[in-house]
Amino acid sequence: MEITIREARLEDSSAITAILRSLGWSEHIQQEAFTETQAQIAERLARLEREQTHTILVAEQQGQVVGYVAVHWYFHLMRGSDGYVSELFVHPDQTGHGIGSLLLDTIEKQARQRGCTRLLLMNRRIRESYARKFYAKHGWEELGDAAFFSLTLPATSM
Template sequence: MSQMELTIREALPQDSYAIATILHELGWSEYINHASAELTEVHIAESIIQSRREGTHTILVAEHPEYGVIGYTSVHWIHNLMLGHEGYLSELFLHPSATGQGIGGELLKQIRAYAAERGCTRLSLINRRIRESYRRGFYTKQGWQENPEAALFTLSLSSVS
């Protein structure tokens, strides 16, 4: 698969089926694993519509002319009182057949461009150490730095039934 054939663009509601397929194929999310493909698709379409309407986050897809949407990323735009504007990259996922071909790097490049247009001072993300992307140093190879002085805390507000 050549990067020259790849198009990175803002997601459209009709991309929700392809994104849902990627997420179900990966099987990493308890919520997604317990939801039907149709429910996941509806939820994603609603998120894309909200993203395009409100501008609080941006969802980009990587589209190949032969294979369709093979990856996506989502970034949330935040105004930090101390640092100014920043972006939080909440998701970057590729179809398993599309990894290791530079597609994730292309998505990150576009997010950096969007962040620069918005005057962001920083981009951040969480990469779980158990993920293959962490083990192979994907983000560090893209110029991102791990923060050794920070700890990630979460508070679960709902459970999957």
């Protein structure tokens, strides 16, 4: 079946919410009402559209959004432009059909067009994609000398 990769639209918030809930990774999302999560995603999509610092692409198959990727484009002094892939999710019923690969390939092409010198991402070792070596199969290298740190900040109202 044909897969179309396109820019995300506000009306995709429902499908993206369904994908996130189907993964079952976030206790917060699982406990939150579907409509609440959907509203937050729609708000974030609108914000990202205004800021123009991100690219959100969806994979569509027979009119249904079955996956998406989110990339942050940023500049820094030492290397120039980079892209950070913060999210790449495919609905669990659709994995293994090349959807994630198409999303990743599309982002790589966009990064080259933007003159980026590097794409980065974090993949948790407990994830199935890590076990399958999904990113390694696409030429990505695990940085053995790097540590990825996180600082959780208290929630604030926007």
